[in-house]
Amino acid sequence: MRKLVLITGASAGIGEAFAKTYAMNGYDLIVSARREDRLVALAHSLSESYGVDVSVATADLSRPDAPLDLLNRIEARGRPLDAVVNNAGFGLPGTFVETSWEDQRDFLQLMLTTPTEICHRVLPGMQARGFGRIINVASLVSFLPGSKGHTLYGPVKSALMKLSESLNEETAGTGVHVTAVCPGLTYSEFHDVNGQRERVSELPDYMWQKADEVAEAGFEAVEANRPVVVTGGVNKAIAALAHVLPDPVARAAMRQQSRYVRD
Template identity: 55%
Template sequence: MASNRRALVTGASAGIGEAFARELARRGFDLVLTARRADRLEAIAAELRDRHAIEAVVAPLDLARPDGPEALVAALASQGLHIDVLVNNAGYGVTDYLDEQPWSTHAAFMQVMMTAPTELIWRLLPGMKARGYGRIVNVASLAGLVPGSAGHTLYGASKAYLIRFSQSLALETLGTGVHVTALCPGFTHSEFHDVNGARQLVSNMPSFLWMDAPTVARQGLDAVEAGEIVYVNGRVNRVIKALFKLLPDRLALKLTEREGRRFRLRRASSPHP
């Protein structure tokens, strides 16, 4: 059990984030849960308090706010709450080509996907080092390890950033008691595809490509505990990563462009609610 250890999970109201909260509670960690949906966070926190006899604090927050990470860490400090485990999970996807969305949409996306997790680590890392214990899981994606695709211009790029950032940070924290892992799941059952409007389309994909969120979370915590710096969930995803690594860049991009074009055509022809 994780006596007196506390974890902060971003995007904890559903999907992989909720699964991380549940797995951490099962392992005995106290929790700080943050996301935009306060009612959903409260319900999860109440359930986990009762089931696992842990403390669970709710901190509703939109990480698209530039002052969000600073405000969150300041609020925790004012309550005397230190963070031993950070799971940077909050995220979403923006569809359409780069110039088809207003800049404000892209700015908010980059704030949530790259700036906020980096700032949270910058603010919480000194305390972890001082206590000689810390676990940081940056939820990246298989998309950060394969060529980028049209229509999701910044998604793969943001995940590639998290992977490279995690690798550098892991080297910087060697010997401090802090472990850093970039977690790279592929298709995972969650609300992600409902938010970006692709649920009906991706539901037609083969079942062997999919994983469930609790498995992803459990593997992620095991990986960071073991000191794995980059962990790809699932055999199928590891095979996909290996294949793209072996392919020449030109061929890999051509395959990605072809499959991306097929996906966009199917999406354009699929009925919308």
């Protein structure tokens, strides 16, 4: 029997690449996002190319009731989840007070509460069955100082990284692996959605990764049970540098760069 993975945010970018990677590795899939047409096209293409079963489960994961509703719908199909990739996300431009509380609240729900709830709900079953894989898509910014604009993005991604580290410790020896995948700049729709495509396109090619490279590195890392993986050589170097730089210097460097990737 093939294993079953749920991938959130599978209608584009890194999530779509994760769907391809898991299909290539013989998993059946449940692909989730809001855009059903995209998911249906992806499901057809992956089933045809890799001979796996792919089901579509649309959900707006910024709604507080969405994670439980999604997991209930999956449970009703009668197969437990062997793996989850918590990937759905976006960047909310603007400074903290320029942005409405309702937008910040929905952002926190999608980016932190939803993946945390999904982890909490799937882990007991995975541990009881002695097998599970959870990837939380965090970011290189998990390692970097806070900066102006996209105010909650860094805090949320840092929290997801720490959550993954803690869960990796708590599941040790149970057959369950939990990994935070930390990409840097990645070609996807992310910078179209947050309106920064023009500015980020000024950044050099060597700073960018393809979504497929991120997904493959993430899959390998969770199989190897690594709590955290930074994808790509340049991003690894930046994360390492952030560990050793004095805080004021790191903050100044972040301030300089954030005009491209933040506001």
